[in-house]
Amino acid sequence: MEGTIVLYTYPAIGHIMSTVELGKLILCRHGHRFSITVLLPVGFVDSPSISSYIDSISRSHPSISFRRLPPVSVDPVNPPRGLAAVDFDFMRKNSANVLQSLRDISAASTVRAFIIDLFCSSALPIARELNIPTYVFYTSGASALAAFLYFPRHFERSTKSFKDQHGVVLEFPGLPPLKATEMPEPALDQDDPAYGEMFSFCDQLSKADGILVNTFEALEPKAVELIASGACVPDAPTPLVYCIGPLIADKSSRGGDGTVGGQQDCLSWLDKQPRKSVVFLCFGSRGRFSAEQIKEVAVGLEKSGNRFLWVVKNPPGHEQGGDKGDVDLEALMPEGFLERTKERGLVVRSWAPQVAVLRKEAVGGFVTHCGWNSVLEAVAAGVALVAWPLYAEQHMNRNHLVHLMEMAISVEQRDDDGFVSGDEVERAVRELMESDSGRELREKSWAMREKAAEALGGSGSSTEALAKLAQIWGRLPDLGNPHAHPPHAAAQ
Template sequence: MEGTIVLYTFPEIGHVISTVELGKLILHRHGHQFAITVLLTIGFGDSPSITSYIDTISRSHPSISFRRLPPVSVDPANPPRSHEAVAFDFIRKNSDGLLQSLLDISTASTVKVLIIDFFGTSAVPIAKALNIPTYYFLTSGASALAAFLYLPRLFERSTKSFKDQAGVVLDFPGLPSLKATQMPEPTLDRDDPAYGELCYFCDHLTKGDGILVNTFEALEPKAVELIASGVCVPDAPTPPVYCIGPLIGDESSRASDSIVSGQQDCLSWLEKQPMKSVVFLCFGSRGRLSAEQIKELAVGLEKGGHRFLWVVKNPSSHDGGIGDVDLEALMPEGFLERTKERGMVVRSWAPQVAVLRKEALGGFVTHCGWNSVLEAVAAGVALVAWPLYAEQHMNRNFLVQHMEMAIGVEQRDGDGFVSGDEVARAVRELMESERGRELREKSWAMREKAAEALGDSGSSTTTLAELARAWSRLPKPMNSIQCKLWVSALV
C-alpha cells in the first residue's frame, strides 16, 4: 500500500453519502494502493441519520476509517446569521482540528492526497503548507460546476441582491439562463455573510489540483466540453476535471430499522402494478412542502388520474419527528379513500433506489437533488423536475434543456408554489404525450450508458485509474518531523 487518501466532507447526509461512495469506489478499484480515511466534523449538522449511516458503513466496510475532528461550536445568534452562514463559519473553525488530524495520520502513513468538499476551501492553505495535493469533490454535476466556476463573474457585475431582482434573468455562457431569484440561497442577499463565503468558495475552485465530479461524460457532454474550453473561467487556468460517477449510495444504511420495516410495503405494492404505470413522488431528505402545497399536490394527483406512490413528510412549519406524519390531517378530505385503488401514500421515507428500479415505475417527480437525479438516471426513469432549494433550480434547467430527460413544472414567483392543475399537466405530459415517450426512451438509454461508465473499460473507471496512477507517482509530503516544525513555526 502506497499511502492514504483523506476525504474531508461537509456535515450533510447527501454530501456524506457521496463522499463515502467515492471512498468505496477507490477501494474497490485501487484498494491495493491506497487506504481511505474520512474526516467528520462534530457540532453542526449532527443528526441521528448521519451517525447511523457511519456506524453501518463502519461495519460493512471496515477498510474505510472514520476520524472525527474535535467538537466545534458556533452560535447562530451571535451575530444573527442565516443557516448557510453558520455552516460555512463552522467549517472554517475546524481548521485546527483538520491540521492536527493530517499530522496524526501522517505519523503512520503517507497522506498522498486530500479530497475536500466544495465547502471545504479553508483546507486548501493547510494542505498546501503540508505539501499535500488537494482535489475538490463536487457532489453536484458538471453543469452545476460550470455555473459555479462562472459565478464570480456574475458577482462582480451585480450591484444589488439577486432576491431583489425579480424578472431579471442571469446568463451563463453555454448554459441555460436562470432567474435571479432562483439562485442558490447563499447568493440571494449581499448582506448575508454567506454571500461572501460562496463567492470565496467559487473563486477558489481553481486553486485545487483538480476537481472530481459525481457524473459521467455521456450524461453531461456539453458541460464537460464547456469547462474544458475555459469560458467558465476566462481569466485563469481551469484545473483538470474528472468525471468519476455515477456514485449512488446503498440506501439500506440510511434509515432506522423501525422506518424500513414500516415502508417495505410500498415495494410489494409496486410489484402488483402494471409496467411503467406508476409516478413516484419524493422530495429528498430536506424537502418539506407547506401544508397548503401538500393539499394542492394531492388535488393534482387526483386530477391527473395516474397511479402514484407519494412519500409525504411533515410540512415545513412542523417541528415533529420523522414518524408522526398525520396523513388524514394533511390530505384533502376523502383523498386517501378516493385514490386507494391507484395510489399509495407513504409516511416520511421510502427505499428510493429500490423503488426506482421497479418495473412499475413510469416517472419520478423529484426536487432535482443531484443524488436523486443520478439514482433515476441509473434506473432509467424519466423525471418531472420540481426544484426546492440550493442549486436545484439550476439542475432543473440542465435536465430539461440540456440533458432532455425531464419535464419542468411551472412555479409561482416568490414562493415556488405549484398548482394542482400544473401537477396534473406535468404528470400527464410525462406519462401520455409523445414528448414524454421520447424522454422515457432517452432515460432508458442513459441507464445503459451509466452502467457502461462504471464498467471495467468505462469512461469513469478509466478516469479514476488515471488519477490513481498520478497519485501513486506523487512525491511524499512533509514527514512528521517537518510537519511538527512547521506547526511550531506557526505558534
Template sequence: MPDPMLDRDDPAYWDMLYFFSHLPKSNGIIANTFEELEPPAVLKAIAGGLCVPDAPTPPVFYIGPLIAEEKQSGDAAEAEVCLSWLDKQPSRSVVFLCFGSRGSFSGAQLKEMADGLEKSGQRFLWVVKKPPLDEKTKQVHGVHDFDLEGLLPEGFLERTKDRGLVVKSWAPQVAVLKKESVGGFVTHCGWNSVLEAVVAGVSMVAWPLYAEQHMNRSVLVKEMELAIAVEQREEDGFVFGDELERRVRELMESEKGRELRERSRKMGEMALAAWGESGSSTRNLVKFVNSIT
C-alpha cells in the same frame, strides 16, 4: 443560481465565495457525474478554461454515478409496504413523488398536489411530509407523527386507494426507482435524486425547491432532455393541481413523454456502462489515481 449566492447579507454567500475561490487552486476536482450525461458544450467549456477565466482550471475527474448505500430512515416494515405494493402494479405505470430528505410543502400545496394526482388518473406512490410551521420554509426534517388524512382533501385516500399509496415522510427511494412498475418520478432535482433516477432509467417531472435545484432543472429539461418541468408561481414556487395533472399526464401518456422515457432508459444503460471495464468513469478514476501516486 443557489439562493445564498443572490444575497450578500447571507453568511452562506461568503462561505460559498471562499470555497469557489479556492477551487482553481486545487490539484483536481472529483465530480459525481459521468461524461455521457453532461452536455458536450459544458464539458468543452470546463476543459477549455472558460469557467475560470482568470485562473488555471484544475483537471476534473468525472467518476460517477456514485449512489450512496441507502440509509433507512424508516423501519423495514414501512419499506416492505412500498415495495410490495409496487410489485403488484403494471410495468411503468406508477408515478413516484418524493422531494428529498428535507423538502416540504405547505398544507395548501399538499391539497393542490392531491387534487392534481386524483385528476390525472395515474397510479402513484407519494411521500408526504408534515408541513413546516413557517409556510415559507421549504426544508424540514422528516417527522412521522402527524395526521396524514387531515392534511389531504376529505376522502382523497379512500377515492384513490385502488391506484395510489401515500406514505409518511420516507420511502426507500433507490429501491423504489429500480422497481419495474415505476414509470416516472416527480422530484425536487437534488443531485443525488437525479443520479438515482438516471441510473434506474426513470424519467422525471422537475419541481425544484431550493439550493442549486433550479439550475439542475434547467439542465435536465433543456440540455439533457430527461425531464419535464412544472410551471411554478414566480413569487413562491407554488404549483397548482391542474399543472401537476398536466405534467404527469404529459410524461405518462403523450408522445413527448414516450420519447423522454425511452431517452431515460438509454441513459440508464450509459450510466451502467460508465463503470464498465472500459467505461468513461473507470478511465477517469484510473487517471485520478495516477495523478496522486
C-alpha cells in the same frame, strides 16, 4: 500500500454519503495501493441519522477509517445570521483540527491526495502549506459545476443582492440562463455573511489541483466540453475535471428510519402494478410542503388519472418530535381523496426506500426536487423525471436537466414562493406518462441507464478517469518532504 487518500466532507448526510461512496470506489478499484481516511467534523450539525450511518459503514467497510475531529462549537445567535453562515463558520473553525489531523496522518503514512468537499474550501490553503495535492469533490453534476466556476464573475458584477433582482436573468457561457432570484440561498443576500463565503468557495474551485465530479461523461457531454474549453474560468487556468460517477449509495446504506411505517408495504404494492405505470413523488430530506401545497398535489394527481406512489412529510413547523411516521394524512389530504384513489395510488408517510422504489419495474416517472443524488438514482434506474426544484443548486439542475440533458419535464412554479397548482401537477404528470414527447423522454432515460452502467464498467469513462487519478497519486514524490516538488508540478 503506497499511501493514504484523505477525504474531508461537509457533515450533511447527502455530502457524507457521496464522500463515502467515493472512498468505497477508490478502495474497490485501487485498494491495493491506497487506504482511505475520512475527516468528519463534530459538533453543531450532528444528528442521530449521521451517527447511525457512520456506524453502519464502519461495520460493513472497516477499511474506511473515520477520524472524528475534536468538537467545535458555534453560536448561531451571536452575531445573528442565517443557517448557512453558521454552517460555514463551523467549517472554518475546524481548520486547526484539519491541520493537526493531516500532520498526524502524514507522520504514519504518505498522504497522496487530500479530497475536499466544496464547502470545505477553507482547508485548501492548509493542505498547500503541507505540500499535499488537493482536489475538490463536487457532489453535484458537471453542469452545475460549470455554473459554480463562473459564479465569481456574477458576484463581481452585481451591485445589489440577487434576491432583489426580480426579473433579472443571469447568463452563463454555454449554459441555460438562471433567474437571479433562483441562485443558491447563501448567494442571495449581500448582507448575509454566507454571501462572502459562497464567493470564496466558488473562487477556490479553480485553484484546486483537480475536480472530481459525481457524474459521467455520457450524461453531461456538453458541460464537460464547456469546462474543458476554459469558458467557465476565462481569466485563469481551469483545473482538470474527472467524471467518476455515478456514485450511488446502495439501498442498504441509504438513510432512513426503520420505524417509519409503509416502506415495505410500498414495495409490495409496486409489485402488483403494471410495468412503467406508476409516478413516484418524493422530495428529499428537506422537502416539506405547506398544507395548501399538499392538497394541490393531491388534486393534480387525482385529476391526472395516473397511478402514483407519493411520500408525504408533515408541513414545516409540524414535525411532531422528528416526523417518525406520525403524519396525519386524513387531515392533510382533500376530503375523501385517500378513499377515491385507493385502487391506483398509495401515500406513504415520511420516508420510502427511494433506490429500491426507482428500480421497481412499475415505476415509469419520478417527480423530484432535483437533488443530485436523487437525479443519479433515477438515471441509474432508467426513470424519467418531472423537475420540481426547491433549494440549493436544484433550480440549476432543473434547467440543465430540461434544456441541456433533455431528461426532464419542468413544472411551472409561482415566482414569489415556488407554489405549484394542482392543474400544473396534472399537466406535468400527463405529459410525462401519456404524451409522445413523454414517451421519448422515458425511452431516452431507459437508454441512459445502460450508459450509466457502462461508465463504471471495466473500460468505462469513469473507471478510466479514476485510473488516471490513481496513476497521478501513485507517482507523486514524498509529500512529507518540504523539499519535494509542489503539487502542481508533480501532477503535470
